[in-house]
Amino acid sequence: MSAPGDDGVLAAEIADAQFGPAEVSAAVATARPRRNTPGPLDYLRRWPLQLWLVIVGLFLYLPLITLMAFSFNDSKRNIVWRGFTTDWYVKALTDSSLLEAFGNSLSIAALSTIASVILGALAAVALWRFDFRGKTAFEGAMAMPIVIPEICMGVAMLVFFARIMPWPQDLVWPFNLGPIVIAHISFSFPFVAVVVRARLASFDRSQEEAARDLGATDAQAFRDVLIPHLKPSLIAGALLAFTLSLDDFVITFFTAGPDTITFPVKVYSMVRFSVTPEVNAASTLLIVLTVLLTVVALRFQNPKEVAGA
Amino acid sequence: MSSKPPIISIEGVTKRFGDHAAVDDVSLTINEGEFFALLGPSGCGKTTLLRMLAGFETPTEGTIRIDGKDTDGVPPNRRPVNMVFQSYAVFPHMSVADNVAYGLKIDGVAKAERDRRVEEALALVQLEGFGGRMPDQMSGGQRQRVALARALAKRPRVLLLDEPLSALDAKLREAMRFELASLQHKVGITFVMVTHDQDEALALATRCAVMERGRLIQLATPSDLYEFPNSRFVADFIGTVNMVEGTLKTDNPTEAIIATKELGDVYIDHAVLGNEGATLYLALRPEKISLFRRDGVVPPKLEDCPEGYNVVAGVIDHIAYLGSESVFKVILTNGRQMLVIRPNLTRWDQEDFVEEQPVWLSWHACAPAVLAG
């Protein structure tokens, strides 16, 4: 109908489509369709908002970037840039007390994750499947550790293990980590329960009934139908629990004994002497690990993306 | 009929949720090899009754026997019945073959035998070669077949189907209807199907139970349900009907007259066996009424109108032309509206009857079903 490049006609057509005949003449006169009111994303093209984005970005990421950058600084101090080096990583990775702390952190995270996933998943399934007296109260009590200030949890744990249930000293690994593991389980299993419950909401109960109908016992139906459905949320919950445990400082600080130092607590004590780039290097490693785990956890929470899993 | 004991016998079964009776004192028996349909409006307790057969609900009162054995306390996994769920409930994380094999695996059937029976079941529902697919690569109709194959692979004594066709589109539903019938013929298993689609029930079932608000209203063959309904509810629920209220005027062993406000005196050629003056209902199917053009004031002579006897005057108000037949909405002189269905037997059949055309309506003396309530 119109030759390509014939701007006037084309513009008129676009204008026609957008505004209807009444506005066509105006549009043709300027040979350009007028802009409509900006859509939500259009605001991003305007400078005040772009500036705002930059400021927010700086606030969020500049400290982290600084921390990471100075972990490569060839200087004992964190103030002036002296050149690139990976010496601090070597130092961090050969510092035996730091490594021991890191090992403790990993053991604690692994143990508390396993327990949290089992407890959290069972709690979620129980709340989903059964109706019982005090269900609401139970649900509320279970979510408490999510909302209680960490410092209160920490103090509570300290008092508990000091007065009510003193933990014997000088136990062999992993029993020496007992108090920290218990404390970690108590604040991470509610998160697992929340994630698993969200997934349960999309479960079609007739699948479980179909399994029963085909001859499966309750336990077999649970194993063959419910667990596979929950798998993405179990993995996501596990990664969440692992990350929470790995970088917890406050509660761990109150429950750690002299020979059960964890990585965050160790970093804290190092910082109290001086902030050397070794701390930066160690922190950077922890950040990378945490971010990786979080990314994996998020991917598993969206089962669409892991349909093959 | 047969001397064999019924495969399912339901005796005085009631199921209460709280104080609401979802199934209310239902008794019926289902014979081996039958295609049995449970029919009724939404919420009448069909699914609940079926779930009690499968073992997912326990009766509050009464007994259910399957194959002669009391099922009280028998869990779903120990009953010789299998179910096809309304949502199909195909396991999404297993391949089609694994889905079908699941029940056999649980039963400990050896691998070779299992594979053979999976193939056999898939062939039965025409899904050969689909074993390796995942359920999300299958269409709704195919998933339904997977559910069927999975249940049939177990070789149950009874197959329970909860609205098996309701999730399919109209064309597919029609096709699957025939397939279900031929499938049942092939495997010879007793089918018990829940549906709220009367066409489906009439087309497939050897016998239908019509339920309303938890109670069994009528149990009969499809044609008996349609031609000899036992209540206004059944007459109304199955097909369309012109329902007219009247009182019994005369009642002899060979004939009866029912006085109605809307159709005048209606002549019936059999005894009604009621008290004179009792309120009765006439259920008159639209296709059992004949239409005649009314050009004068004289009703058609008896020899022109062998249905005779019962004639009323009206005017065609609206015609719905459906191809094979036409549905006429006729307004009688007293304002009552009647539906009449007339097959279009020839290609110019419909030309005689146009809107606004005055007509006579007549019906045979045995056409209406006389109902007490």
Ligand SMILES: Nc1ncnc2c1ncn2[C@@H]1O[C@H](COP(=O)(O)OP(=O)(O)OP(=O)(O)O)[C@@H](O)[C@H]1O
């Ligand atoms: N688990 C339950 N708890 C409480 N009430 C229930 C339960 N299951 C069913 N009911 C009630 O029992 C009645 C019958 O339900 P049922 O599912 O058997 O109906 P239906 O005939 O299958 O209906 P539809 O055609 O809609 O599937 C309904 O009123 C329903 O609300």
Ligand SMILES: [Mg+2]
């Ligand atoms: Mg139902």
